[in-house]
Amino acid sequence: xxxxxxxxxxxxxxxxxxxxxxxxxxxxxxxxxxxxxxxxxxxxxxxxxxxxxxxxxxxxxxxxxxxxxxxxxxxxxxxxxxxxxxxxxxxxxxxxxxxxxxxxxxxxxxxxxxxxxxxxxxxxxxxxxxxxxxxxxxxxxxxxxxxxxxxxxxxxxxxxxxxxxxxxxxxxxxxxxxxxxxxxxxxxxxxxxxxxxxx
Amino acid sequence: xxxxxxxxxxxxxxxxxxxxxxxxxxxxxxxxxxxxxxxxxxxxxxxxxxxxxxxxxxxxxxxxxxxxxxxxxxxxxxxxxxxxxxxxxxxxxxxxxxxxxxx
Ligand code: HEM
Ligand code: HEM
Numbered sequence: 191x192x193x194x195x196x197x198x199x200x201x202x203x204x205x206x207x208x209x210x211x212x213x214x215x216x217x218x219x220x221x222x223x224x225x226x227x228x229x230x231x232x233x234x235x236x237x238x239x240x241x242x243x244x245x246x247x248x249x250x251x252x253x254x255x256x257x258x259x260x261x262x263x264x265x266x267x268x269x270x271x272x273x274x275x276x277x278x279x280x281x282x283x284x285x286x287x288x289x290x291x292x293x294x295x296x297x298x299x300x301x302x303x304x305x306x307x308x309x310x311x312x313x314x315x316x317x318x319x320x321x322x323x324x325x326x327x328x329x330x331x332x333x334x335x336x337x338x339x340x341x342x343x344x345x346x347x348x349x350x351x352x353x354x355x356x357x358x359x360x361x362x363x364x365x366x367x368x369x370x371x372x373x374x375x376x377x378x379x380x381x382x383x384x385x386x387x388x389x
Numbered sequence: 390x391x392x393x394x395x396x397x398x399x400x401x402x403x404x405x406x407x408x409x410x411x412x413x414x415x416x417x418x419x420x421x422x423x424x425x426x427x428x429x430x431x432x433x434x435x436x437x438x439x440x441x442x443x444x445x446x447x448x449x450x451x452x453x454x455x456x457x458x459x460x461x462x463x464x465x466x467x468x469x470x471x472x473x474x475x476x477x478x479x480x481x482x483x484x485x486x487x488x489x490x491x492x
Contacts, residue, residue: 224492235491304443304463325463328443333413348401 197265198367203258207368210248210255210290217244218343242297246310249294256287265367267356282349289342293335299324300331416447422456423447423475430458430473437480438471440464444492453481461486 198204220237227234271279298315301308303324308315319327356364414427425433431442444461454476462469472482 229490230487238491304461305466305468321466325441325443328441328463329445332444336415 198370199265200258200262201370203255203262204368204370206251206255206258210251213244213248214290214342214346217241217248218339220244221339242301242308243311245294245297246308246315248290250310252287252290267362267364267367269362279352282345282352285345286342286349289338289345293338293342296331296335296338300328300335303328303331414445414447419447419449419456419475423458425458425473425475425478427458429478430475431460433473433478433480434458434460434462434471437473437483438462438464438469440469443468447475453477453479457481 199207217240221241224234224237224241227237295318298308299319302315302317303319303321305321305325319331324331353365353368356362357366417427420427427445427447431445434442440462441464442460443463444459446459448457448459449455450457450459450472452472453474456475458473458475459482460471460473462471468486470482470484470486471480473479474481
């Protein structure tokens with residue numbers, strides 16, 4: 191893995207990370223609270239619409255993230271992590287990327303399979319799975335979407351807890367790399383003197 | 390983080406995924422209260438409106454015994470909501486779905 195020492199993620203990477211984090215958390219909250227409203231309440235349909243639109247934005251934006259991610263070296267974590275911790279973090283991040291692609295695709299598939307048209311910002315999304323072929327799979331695809339969506343919630347929880355662990359307990363620069371900002375972080379570890387801002 | 394913590398985290402995650410998958414349908418946490426099984430309810434619902442089940446849920450709702458399986462069944466581009474009482478097997482509802490909920 192190529193790593194460049196003492197830097198943060200680029201400004202656009204940080205921006206997109208937090209924007210998408212906000213979208214994913216809000217689309218999960220939207221779908222979780224929808225059952226608190228009585229059936230037929232117009233707010234249900236608004237929450238579901240927010241869920242779908244935000245989910246499709248995630249599917250659209252994740253490709254930019256992956257492109258920037260693989261074009262640029264990852265800023266190094268200081269003090270360095272053990273190999274196992276690096277592998278664990280890497281596995282979790284790969285899984286998150288796969289979920290940011292797979293879950294919204296499943297959402298489109300199960301909706302179309304049961305005959306519900308999907309649009310993105312008013313544009314019709316191409317039919318990937320036509321009702322006449324997809325109908326028998328609609329329920330399975332929906333169940334899969336829900337399982338993986340719920341699994342992603344737990345994974346995000348672990349991801350969030352790990353970020354705090356690195357920041358408050360291990361006291362390394364992991365979170366600062368994603369936050370950017372102006373705080374000098376020289377004293378966070380005896381390995382480093384200063385962390386230069388990239389931007 | 391050391392490798393043990395990583396292992397614990399990954400094992401915990403795997404356990405969560407497995408437990409999430411163990412509950413196979415929405416509302417299956419109420420299955421203990423039901424006397425009609427999901428398989429029986431599916432058969433009754435499909436008899437009431439022949440088609441393909443695209444949604445299924447066990448839920449508490451006023452009407453009948455108060456516990457019902459709610460199905461969305463689609464046939465010939467029309468979706469019906471069919472509700473089967475989870476204690477008596479009676480059909481509580483069989484009507485064209487209002488697509489208002491957008492789900
Ligand atoms: C990153 C993207 C997405 C994530 C993480 C996600 C996750 C979830 C989760 C966790 C649920 C609720 C599961 C439950 O109730 O236990 C759900 C439900 C749902 N999702 Fe998504 N989703 C995403 C994108 C989409 C997209 C793009 C669509 C459609 C175009 C979609 C359509 C739906 C619908 C209609 C439901 C409601 C199902 C129901 O309760 O009847 N989702 N999703
Ligand atoms: C909820 C608050 C969140 C916090 C505090 C947080 C924090 C962080 C931090 C500190 C990093 C850098 C870790 C590293 O490079 O080793 C990171 C990376 C990452 N985050 Fe988050 N994150 C949050 C939410 C999310 C959400 C919702 C997602 C969506 C899936 C996400 C996806 C990712 C991914 C994929 C990476 C890896 C970046 C790379 O490829 O190097 N994060 N996050």
